[in-house]
Amino acid sequence: MRALVIGEVNAAGIKPTAASLVTAAVKAAGVTDMLLLGQGQSAQDVAKTFSGVETVFVNPADGENILTESLSKAVVALVKEHGYSHVFFEASSMGKSVMPRVAALLDVAPLSDVTAVIDAQTYVRPIFAGSIEVTLKDEEPVIVASIRATAFDACEKNGQAQIVMNAPFPETMRTRKVSFEAVKTDRPALQGARxxxxxxxxxxxxxxxxxxxxxxxxxxxxxxxxxxxxxxxxxxxxxxxxxxxxxxxxxxxxxxxxxxxxxxxxxxxxxxxxxxxxxxxxxxxxxxxxxxxxxxxxxxxxxxxxxxx
Ligand SMILES: Cc1cc2nc3c(=O)[nH]c(=O)nc-3n(C[C@H](O)[C@H](O)[C@H](O)COP(=O)(O)OP(=O)(O)OC[C@H]3O[C@@H](n4cnc5c(N)ncnc54)[C@H](O)[C@@H]3O)c2cc1C
Structure with missing residues (x-):
């Protein structure tokens, strides 16, 4: 078994939540690779230290300008090439958009909002606004899940993953992102604020x-x-x-x-x-x-x- 974790990158570098996804992926599959959405050097430097990550694939496009449709196809291509058993996204806006597309392209049922990993096939997720937690068994050939990063501790940072530059994502869409404007604020981001x-x-x-x-x-x-x-x-x-x-x-x-x-x-x-x-x-x-x-x-x-x- 081997997992692929999608690590999101923004202007400040790799999102700290990526380290929590690695914890979930290692618990599920034992070992994981990471696809980094963005090529910032600082993001690569951090990602390669994540314990349990063997290879960090660096997507050459700017993370904030990736079109989710193209990204879904690129993730599926990686899954087919490397035979991943698990593909984990953060339950973020990006993850919630890409994860179901990847699941559909792989013809498997997606698993959303995972809050605990029991073993490779057994997961806990909330339903009814968190008033009930269900434990379920996922027997799909590839487990495609979104993970609530807040429910997992960050992984240790004493790893030495290899960095592999990916080929540019193929232009598969007629739509293109023309611009991306982040809201400017001096306050910390809501997700991740102490x-x-x-x-x-x-x-x-x-x-x-x-x-x-x-x-x-x-x-x-x-x-x-x-x-x-x-x-x-x-x-x-x-x-x-x-x-x-x-x-x-x-x-x-x-x-x-x-x-x-x-x-x-x-x-x-x-x-x-x-x-x-x-x-x-x-x-x-x-x-x-x-x-x-x-x-x-x-x-x-x-x-x-x-x-x-
Ligand atoms: C499908 C669905 C999804 C939803 N998703 C969300 C969600 O993601 N997030 C969310 O927040 N809500 C969500 N809601 C709405 C949620 O049910 C509540 O209506 C909402 O959270 C109430 O907001 P509130 O506490 O500001 O207002 P109210 O429920 O009106 O509460 C106001 C509170 O302020 C107190 N108060 C009034 N005056 C004062 C005063 N002068 N000083 C001090 N206290 C005062 C009152 O005692 C009261 O407790 C969702 C609802 C549905 C149906």
Missing amino acids: IVVAGGRGLEDEEGFKKLAQLADRLGAAIGATRAVVDLGLCPNDWQVGQTGKIIAPDLYIAIGISGAMQHIAGIKDAKVVVAINNDPEAPIFEVADYGLVMDAKAGIDELLKELN
Whole structure:
């Protein structure tokens, strides 16, 4: 058995979550290769140290400009050439787009949102917004899965993988990505941030979210939000945490004016310490919070800022 892990690269280098995918792949298949989406030298330098990785294939195209359709075909070509038993993607926007295409091209059923690997064929994944965990056996000839990186520790970094430059992906599509514009922010990315402060409907208005931003900047934190406030247009879609937003695992999650609906909690199951501020002592968020403050959301932020300053 041998796995292939797809390692995503962005402007900052290889995504740290790639090291968690390697842990999952090594547990499933014993040994793994990695396809690196991007040619940055720093990404290669990091990827080749991942323990358990034997070969790092470097895709010569810029990671952020790869078209998922072409990438799917390139992954399938690698799988056929090397006979991989497992192909693991991160359960990210990119992974969620490419993984089912690869599964379809290989004529196997995809396995999404894996949170634990029991053995080569047995996996755990959440269903019903994380309220039930199922253990299932995947008997497909190639196991094509998306992995929730937050559920796995990063692999050790004392490996010595060989680097192989791939031939450019064949132009198989009539569509081309013309430009890619990343949102510019000085704050850490939501996925991967150590501290996240998140706001919900209890913050009420733009003034509430300005205060939330002040707190985030004071703590060097990323900002998260509930779907309710995204739908209200109070904050951008990419701040949404939860079942249909981002799954995160910060060391500290501060939920302000958030009720704690199960679809929101599904996104913070692996957060280490949860702090909640809510003026309703019966709010469900207090059931998952390690520390709770029953008070007005904006006043709570003012108090925290006063203490921090
Ligand atoms: C299929 C599906 C998928 C979904 N996916 C997601 C998802 O990914 N992420 C997500 O977040 N939601 C998701 N939802 C929506 C989810 O069910 C909730 O509606 C949403 O999370 C509620 O957001 P909220 O906590 O901001 O608002 P509310 O539930 O309205 O809660 C507001 C909270 O603020 C408190 N409050 C009010 N005023 C104050 C004040 N002045 N000071 C302090 N506290 C105050 C209230 O006591 C209350 O607890 C999904 C729903 C469905 C059906």
